Amino acid sequence: MGRENLAGEALILLRSRLCNPKFVFSPFSDSADSNYSKLKFILSSSVTEACNNSVLLLGPRGCGKNAVLELVIEDLLKEYPDMISVIKLNGLLHSDDNCAVKEIARQLCVEHQLLFSKMVSFDDNTQFMIGMLRECGLAHKTVMFVLDEFDLFAQGKQRLLYCLLDAMQSVTSQAVVIGVSCRLDADQLLEKRVRSRFSHRKLLFLPPSKEDLQRLIKHILVLPTDSSLPHDYVVEFNAKLLNILAKERFKQIIDTLSNSDSTCSNLLRFLFSAVCHMDLKSGFLLIENFKAALSSIQRQPKLEGLKDCSILELYMLVCMWRLEVREQDSYNFNSVMKEYRSIHDSFQTSDYYARNVCLRAFEHLLERELISFMDHRGHNQSTEFRPAKLLISYHELYQGLKSYRSCPAILQKLIDRER
């Protein structure tokens, strides 16, 4: 078996792991502090002890709220077969009370193999829902309502939430309402009579910490020794991988990644693209793969915009930036021009262009939206008198200059000095 085959197999394994939320979240599931076990306890206790509950899962997008919920529900369905029916609603689709209740009735009908009619009024559907809740409670069946985008249900009169939560105030019903929202203040959106009926269980999903990220990466990328892959390949692969993970360079990469977005889903996307960059010939993950993945995942349109600017345009940008550093709040083309001249005077650069050429370069930058006017007033004024501002950060400008093919040394020096 050739190395390429082996690498291909390892690649398939890693990709399937990355796409499987069950595998990704399994290291978090055993500890008592994890949301997984807390949520599971709440849900399973309402199944076994026949009580009603309502839970909110809050946290920014991509933190695995839904993934963990799916895992828990899947486990519970296995553990208590035939005792749970799950009703799923999404705030984007069902924020209208009428259509939400209809959807609930439809899903209940499908779940219990009943006939469903579309032509039924809101009242009848509500009655049906309450009746079903009662019957299910009597039959020891728990109904779980999963309300995705919970905050959108909290618009208007909140009739649906009131109906659901009020139905849970009766002994015979046995139901759980699970709200999933990325608004941390979702429970404050509830009307006070609805909030009073809500049982105020909130689980906060936070992006993983740095240590957790490291653990997660290791968990996903280290190949299992008991797989179909030959043992020595696995050992070598793992050794190289651990070597990379320990490197300072790699930690930097992860830092830059998590600086912008440290959620699980972002990390998974990054790892997926890193794995895809793996060289099949050598069959091992290299640090270059991760770098390539980082640059491919962090596309920076501004930097790419800088790439095909002319040298003069770069000068203009640096001048504007120098003006901003000197805390000159508003400037227009004329003040930029003045700055440009002063640079030319003090450093005697070779690139000196006439004013009208500079104006063309300025307009070009405006078109590319690397800079813009401060306000939208004064349309009748000509370009050179309107105040302008930079739309590109120092960091981006620095990176852009560094990666520019033939950037004049003087510009590099200027930007370094002003740091």
Added chain:
Amino acid sequence: MAETPKKATRSLPKSKQSRHQNPTPSPSTPIPPTPQSLAPPRRSSRLISSPEPLPSPRSSRQALLISNPKTPKKSIDQSPSFAKNVKNPKRKAGTDSIDCALSPVSPDRYEVEKRKKCIEPKTRVSGKLKSEGKKKRVYYRKVVYDGGEFAVGDDVYVKRREEASSDEEDPEVEECKVCYKAGKAVMIECDDCLGGFHLKCLKPPLKEVPEGDWICGFCEARKSGKEVVFPKPPKGKKRVRTLREKLLSSDLWATHIESMWKEVNGSYWFRGRWYIIPEETAAGRQPHNLRRELYRANDFADIEMESILRHCYVMNPKEFGSAKNEGDDVFLCEYEYDIHWHSFKRLAEIDNDEEDGEEADSDEDWKSCQDSDSDAEEVEYEEENRNRLFTGLSKVSQLAANSRKGRTFGLQKIGMKRIPGLVRSHKQTELERAKATLLLATLPKSLPCRNKEVEEITSFIKGAICDDQCLGRCLYIHGVPGTGKTMSVLAVMRNLKSEVDAGRVKPYCFVEINGLKLASPDNIYRVIYEALSGHRVNSKKALQLLNERFSNGIKGGKGDNRPCILLIDELDLLVTRNQSVLYNILDWPTKPHSKLVVIGIANTMDLPEKLLPRISSRMGIQRLCFGPYNYQQLQEIISTRLKGIDAFEKQAIEFASRKVAAVSGDARRALEICRRAAELTDYRIKKSASLLNVASS
């Protein structure tokens, strides 16, 4: 000696005399129509040929009267506890012993079908009789028949077949399984085989009845895999079986009397609802089934009163747990069994209450026409169901479950195929019990801290319905959420209902509407009209009809001229742009013949002031404010719920109630906080226990 003397004297001595009084003493006992279809071979092997129908030899009765020491009882506060009784031997190595591990017999479709066929001719007959108009059935609530007094709602043993009423005697006294004597000595019941033992006959003998479950030595030995030989009865003495044993080995039936009547020919009949023993269900006997457990089937039959043997007592778990001296014929019934879908469903206690209430409402002598109506419906419905069973989903029965018409059909299907064991055999810890009582859904036995308000509402309603002309009666109740507004009103209505049942207050009708559960404010007319008359019309028509009804008064009609109490929760949702809905509703009580009382509940204190003056003048006169609870009240509410459960420290409750009182005074919030606290502790304990388990293994 399991029997209390009271019962023995009541049921037995009369039996001989009353038989003569019976106008038509049918010499051959009629057979209840249904049971014949059950698989015969199993039972026929056990038949003993002595067809005397109601044997009750005097000798056994006398013995019974003398010997009744207190039955040793164990009271376990867990609900499915066992009433310890005294028993007569059930299993022994003899020839006529009953195989305890009966193969589960499921009532299959064929059988269901047959049962139905037996019923149908009867109902048709009744229909014919009615159309002839000659004589009608007379319905009774209570019948003294054959020495026993039977009322609607009682449970009775019914003979399964003529020959099956087998044994020579009908023992009411248990014999000890070891010495085969009854005697005065205290006996104890095994929780497994239900056999009775004298304390002194045991090895080693017991001084007193032990606490908790007790299993006899024979069962223990059998469980550990040993061969067990029960002591044989002394020669010449035949082993006798009680009715209870016969029932549990399916030689008898138990039924619940739904209604009783006298046929035209003078014979007495009743409509019974069968009980089923676990062996006869599709799931068979499940490990968590108690020995004395029965299921209520959703299957009815008309049975002649002749086939009644005597009373038995089928109880819900709560009653069963506290059952003391009812004797041997006590059974537990917690679930309903659907014979069509072979599924189980819990019996709702609330359901019971409602039924009782309705029964009490209607008059003692039921009109036969009413009942035959419902009979006809029943037949139709059964036919419908059969269609579904045999032709799959036929065109006729294609009714959507969520439309109102089809509701009765669909919801029957929901039920468990087997009752999950964890629900039954789970022993609750203190914390779990605390969690259960702190649930918002569980209704406390008493409502602390709202006595004044409850009194005020009671006097308001009583004053309104006792008055002949209740003019302009409106009560506006306001208060922040979670202060017990709706709960108090409902509690008042429950109390009133019991007073109506007792005959102290005139009957009334009560309509409860929640503003937030209506699709639009206009729909309220429809809902009110439907609640009052039972007809569904659109809201415009309903408004017109209601206007007529309330402004002109009602002419004739039963029950219609009862005063009507209308409870509107979340009243603020009914405010429309021109406020016509509220105006209409609040205007009706001012009409002279309306007999309408309106109670509105909302959160805002100044709702009447925000409305048009013509509305606020009608509504704002009588108001009741539910202030937020203060911390002592919250504390009292929580601790009354937690009475008897040692899970919370006093400071913990005080802390929670002070915190909540400072923010909102919302009782729901306080209860939820306490429940969450219990949940967290429970979580911690369970997690650490599971960690320990992992570590040890």
